[in-house]
Amino acid sequence: MIRLALPLPCAVNKIWRTVEFPLRLSPHKTVWKQRTILSKTARNRCQAIIAAVWDQCGGRPVPMQGPVMVQGYFHPTKHRNGALPDADAYTKHLLDCLAKAGVYLDDKQVAASPFLERLEPKAKGSMTIEVWEITA
Numbered sequence: 001m002i003r004l005a006l007p008l009p010c011a012v013n014k015i016w017r018t019v020e021f022p023l024r025l026s027p028h029k030t031v032w033k034q035r036t037i038l039s040k041t042a043r044n045r046c047q048a049i050i051a052a053v054w055d056q057c058g059g060r061p062v063p064m065q066g067p068v069m070v071q072g073y074f075h076p077t078k079h080r081n082g083a084l085p086d087a088d089a090y091t092k093h094l095l096d097c098l099a100k101a102g103v104y105l106d107d108k109q110v111a112a113s114p115f116l117e118r119l120e121p122k123a124k125g126s127m128t129i130e131v132w133e134i135t136a
């Protein structure tokens with residue numbers, strides 16, 4: 001089992017951005033195409049999560065090979081209107097970042113829906129999670 005204190009990942013509605021870019025077909029003809037990319041915020045937060053994992057594990061961890069379970073608690077940031085985010089809003093980005101950090105090979109290894117409990121809000125937000133490999 002690994003226990004980690006992490007910065008808050010991006011909420012699901014802030015992970016992706018659609019951008020337009022020019023595709024030059026000839027010197028006189030340009031077509032605009034759309035492409036979906038990770039947002040700058042998502043990339044930065046993923047790097048912060050990877051750094052926190054590597055720092056707490058003493059380097060890149062040995063990836064778990066079998067099915068895994070993720071459980072944790074998070075302190076969200078408050079929205080301007082005072083609303084709190086859904087508990088599942090951070091799940092997608094968290095699982096992707098943990099895979100990139102090397103905790104497990106692929107987020108498809110998560111055997112059950114992760115359990116995340118929302119606690120009281122904090123200014124920057126934070127998360128404490130436990131990841132363990134499920135053995136038969």
